[in-house]
Amino acid sequence: MDETAHQDDVTRLLEFLRDRDVPCPLCRYNLRDLTQPQCPECRHELLLTVGVTKPQFLWFLLAVAPCAFAGIAAALLLIPMTVQTLSGGGIPEAPIFVLDALGWLSFLGGLVLVRHRFAFLGQTPERQRVYAAAVWASHLLAFLAFLATILFLSGGP
Ligand SMILES: [Zn+2]
Incomplete structure (x- = not known):
């Protein structure tokens, strides 16, 4: 200066x-x-x-939460997958691999979100709310698809 x-x-x-x-x-x-x-x-x-007097982190945290949860779930899912394979139960069904991959994908998406947090926080609260709702909707859909897959694998209703 x-x-x-x-x-x-x-x-x-x-x-x-x-x-x-x-x-x-x-x-x-x-x-x-x-x-x-x-x-x-x-x-x-x-x-x-x-x-800025009071930055709002609510929508950002709500958007990141399902990604963090999916990452933890994907890591935990590796345990029964490994146990089944090592105990001679055969390789897990393909949809289980897809589910685990989706969990890791979500986790990576969460990391990208954290990396670009200022771009997210720079949006209007309304837009942040839409992004958070979209993240939740995609995770709910994935969870419902997972439940449907489990029902299908166990012989169907
Ligand atoms: Zn002073």
């Missing part, structure tokens, strides 16, 4: 604090009518900035 821009920021900061009660973000000292860009109490240099 060059010196003029810095001086502009200082001027704006001091203008903002004129006749206004604002606590120091570190020590909570009231910075009203400050004359220097420095807290008189804790001596830290101050900066005027734009922040």
Whole structure:
């Protein structure tokens, strides 16, 4: 930042604090009518900035939750699959492999979501809600398909 821009920021900061009660973000000292860009109490240099008061993580967490659950389920499913194969019960049925693969796929999708969390959080709450609902709907459909497969493998209703 060059010196003029810095001086502009200082001027704006001091203008903002004129006749206004604002606590120091570190020590909570009231910075009203400050004359220097420095807290008189804790001596830290101050900066005027734009922040988000309360970021909403609800829809993001709701979108990631089924992916995390599917990943755990896919890992746990490997146990009976391995036991069956090693104990001479033969290789598990193909739909079980598909189900396990879908679980891992969902887990990978969850990782992608976490990696791009700021892109998700930057959407409007309405859009975040739609994404979360889509993630849940796809997982519910996959779960119903799994139940149907189990019924089919066990001889059908
Ligand atoms: Zn302070």
